[in-house]
Amino acid sequence: MTIERFIQLWTHRYHKYTHIFKAHIKGRQARTHFSSVKRSLKKGQELIAIIRTEHFGDIVAAEPISRYVREQHPNAHIVWFAKPAFAELVAHNPNVDEVFREFCVTERRVLLEGNVFDKVIELQFRNNNHCPKCQVFTENPVALKRDITVHNYFDYGNLLEVFAQTGDLIPPKSAFPADDQPRLYLQPAHKEKVDRLNLPEKYIVLHCRSNYEPKDWPADRWNRLVHWLSEEYDYQLVEIGLESNLTIQTPAYRNLCGQLSILETAEVIRRASFFIGLDSGPSHLGNATGTFGIILMGALNNFLNYNPYSGKYGRQENALLVRQAGLPCSQLSFEFVRDQVKAVLEKSADNAPKVLS
Template sequence: MTIERFIQLWTHRYHKYTHIATAHLKGRQARAHFQGVKRGLKKGQELIAIIRTEHFGDIVAAEPISRYVRQQHPDAHIVWFAKPGFAELVSHNPNVDEVFREICVTERRVLLEGKVFDKVFELQFRNNNHCPKCQVFTENPVALERDINVFNYFDYGNLLEVFAQTGGLIPPKTAFPADDQPRLYLQPSHQAKVDGLDLPGKYIVMHCRSNYEPKDWPADRWNQLVHWLAEKYDYQLVEIGLESNLNVKTPAYRNLCGQLSILETAEVIRRASFFIGLDSGPSHLGNATGTFGIILMGALNNFLNYNPYSGKYGRQENALLVRKAGLPCAQLPFEFVQEQVRSVLEKSADNARTVLS
């Protein structure tokens, strides 16, 4: 073994075992905290955990569960487990009493081993229960019993229905029994931030790059679409997301990628005339904020014709799911997408003319 390899090995081990030790410590501290919370509850008042730690589109899709659990347990102290980067999505939810900002599954395992919670609704399965630093997976017993996993989960319904089933809240392969429209709880600070962006009164917001390549549409076709929209219509075009891969030269386009928090992005989407994007987190923000969505989708892995959305996007009352049977999103022809977008925008223009007349 070379000295460089020796240093690399022990540096890796140092970081790994330091992380594990920190996770165990924080897990015990969290256990002590919630034991204190429980001692402060009234007699008969339950302490309930809802676990949906990632990704942000999934947390938005799962929001109706917070209302459903609150309805079923009106007096409970409800704690939502989320990774720190996604905590803002639930921190203002009036149906959630507390957010537990989980750093890894080892921390959660140590916490839950204390049996401090009266009920635990785990809304995820093995692939979301993994810490790469600890190199640890944890299993969801309900998901195991019902055989719900990353290879078949869309066979059980939309994301909300899948999460409710993995949490044991509803029977297998059943519809969600309550209001299934996701909501967001935007605050004045989010509105103030977007006020400061000086956005036009009439714009289309676009999300052109997901965190999972099989869901993406090629950048050159997005470039075509942006230039066509800029030439054909009088909307400004605002791109949101983490990072843009477009090469756009038109004054009608503005890039806000990487400049906003999740809920600030939601406020930008809420004010838009339309949302055009992919099956990814921002499309769930569009569903929750009520902005009409044009969603580019396709066959995904072994799911040939899936629908991740509940509420108005899921029923296509406030969205158009753009896809061709059997084709992945990357293979959707530009002309096909162009025609689908045109149909929505021109129908909107016709409706506006009818109202004015």
């Protein structure tokens, strides 16, 4: 073994075991905290944990569960577990009393081993219960019993229905029994931030790049779509997301990628005339804010025809799912997508094409 390899190995081990030690300490501190919370509750008042830590689209999709659990347990102290990056999505939810900003899966395991909570509602299965630094997985026994995995979960319904089943809230392969429209709880600060962007009254929001390449549509086709929209319609075109891979030369286009928080992004989407994007987190923001969505989708892994959405997007009352049987999103032609977008935009008199002089 070379000295360089020796240093790399022990540097890795140092970071790994430091992380694990920190996770155990934080887990015990959390156990102490929630033990104190439980002692402060009134007699008969339950302490309930809801665990959906990632990704942000999944947390938005699962929001109706917070209302459903509150209806079932009106007096409970409800704690939602989320990774710190996504905590803002539940921090203002009136059905949640407290947000636990989870450090890692090991911290959660140490916390739950104390049996502090009266009820634990696990909205995840194995692939979401993994810490790459600790190199451990935890299992959800309900998901194991019902055989819900990352390879088959869309066989059980939309995301909301899948999560409710993994949480043992509804029977296997059944519909969600309450209001299934996701909601967001935007605050004045989010609106004030977007006010300062000086967006036009009439614009379309675009989300062109997901965090999972098989869901994406090629950048060159997005470029063509943006230029076509700018030439044919009187809209500003505003791209949101973490990072853009487009090369746009039209003044009608504005790039806001990487400049906004999740809920600030939601406020930008809420004000838009339309949302055009992928099956990714921002499309769930579109569903929750009520903006009409044009969602580019396709076959995904072994799911040839799936629908992740509940509510109005799921019923296609406020959305069009753009796809062709058996094709992945990457194989949707520009012409097919353009014609689908055109059909939506021209349904309203306000969206007629530009009158060219």
